[in-house]
Amino acid sequence: KHAAKIRLDDVKGEQSKDKDKADRATSEQVLDQRTRMILLQMINRGFVSEVHGAISTGKEANVYGAVAYPDLDGPPIQRAIKVYKTAILSFKDRERYITGEHRFKSGAEKGNSRKMVKLWAEKEFRNLRRIHSAGIKCPEPIQLKLHVLVMELLGDRRGYAYPRLRDAAISSEDSEEVWRSLYIQLLGIMRRMYQVCRLVHADLSEYNILYNDRQLYIIDVSQSVEHDHPRSLEFLRMDIKNTGDFFRREGVDILSDRVVFDFITA
Ligand code: ATP
Numbered sequence: 404k405h406a407a408k409i410r411l412d413d414v415k416g417e418q419s420k421d422k423d424k425a426d427r428a429t430s431e432q433v434l435d436q437r438t439r440m441i442l443l444q445m446i447n448r449g450f451v452s453e454v455h456g457a458i459s460t461g462k463e464a465n466v467y468g469a470v471a472y473p474d475l476d477g478p479p480i481q482r483a484i485k486v487y488k489t490a491i492l493s494f495k496d497r498e499r500y501i502t503g504e505h506r507f508k509s510g511a512e513k514g515n516s517r518k519m520v521k522l523w524a525e526k527e528f529r530n531l532r533r534i535h536s537a538g539i540k541c542p543e544p545i546q547l548k549l550h551v552l553v554m555e556l557l558g559d560r561r562g563y564a565y566p567r568l569r570d571a572a573i574s575s576e577d578s579e580e581v582w583r584s585l586y587i588q589l590l591g592i593m594r595r596m597y598q599v600c601r602l603v604h605a606d607l608s609e610y611n612i613l614y615n616d617r618q619l620y621i622i623d624v625s626q627s628v629e630h631d632h633p634r635s636l637e638f639l640r641m642d643i644k645n646t647g648d649f650f651r652r653e654g655v656d657i658l659s660d661r662v663v664f665d666f667i668t669a
């Protein structure tokens with residue numbers, strides 16, 4: 404059997420970067436006991452073999468690179484593990500997404516932050532599954548346990564994650580044409596997500612889209628809502644505005660928000 408290990412030094416590695424935040428970062432970035440137990444359980448069951456350093460450390464979640472060896476002699480598979488934070492801070496403004504969701508009437512809406520993060524992870528897992536089965540490019544969800552979600556890594560074989568669309572280096576001489584076609588590609592994704600998955604992303608922007616080789620990938624769907632959510636159309640308008648603004652800044656001659664809205668919902 405392959406030696407399974409969690410490299411906690413890697414996981415802690417980001418700490419020293421910013422001395423100012425170091426004190427708070429310590430408690431936030433080191434995996435807690437419960438999270439380590441979940442990761443060990445996942446290692447024992449073969450969903451992951453090694454957990455590497457942080458790809459991203461944010462307010463609501465940290466994302467770690469990981470590797471799995473599904474076959475003893477087969478090639479390693481790159482994975483990403485999203486660990487939702489149990490700190491209560493960021494959940495206040497998230498309530499509006501859950502309230503009104505008929506899928507989540509479990510009474511966990513208020514109070515218990517551990518239940519809340521579990522709910523967010525669950526929501527992301529189910530949304531990813533739905534989006535992935537609809538043929539939209541996004542991480543394939545692999546495994547979920549409490550606030551820990553294992554998914555496909557969107558990245559290369561060495562484990563380097565694709566950049567966010569915001570950071571994508573598109574600088575060929577036909578970049579104008581590339582940006583235009585990416586815009587069209589995104590409109591198609593939003594429409595498919597609405598029509599086939601019956602979901603509105605609700606936090607769509609150049610930060611939650613990854614880019615590689617003229618292909619867009621949708622990520623971060625824990626707050627995505629059913630299109631019968633009372634505020635789904637409001638969220639959709641926000642998504643249309645944010646992504647439209649971005650593509651306009653990149654020089655694309657974008658369609659009006661109204662036309663895009665009708666295209667997506669009609
Ligand atoms: P926070 O708001 O706390 O920053 P988040 O909820 O925005 O966290 P995500 O957007 O899902 O978390 O992930 C954070 C970052 O991690 C992304 O911007 C992306 O760079 C990277 N990432 C997330 N999932 C994957 C994946 N499956 N493959 C590659 N990179 C990923």
Ligand code: MN
Pocket residue numbers: 610611623
């Ligand atoms: Mn994000």
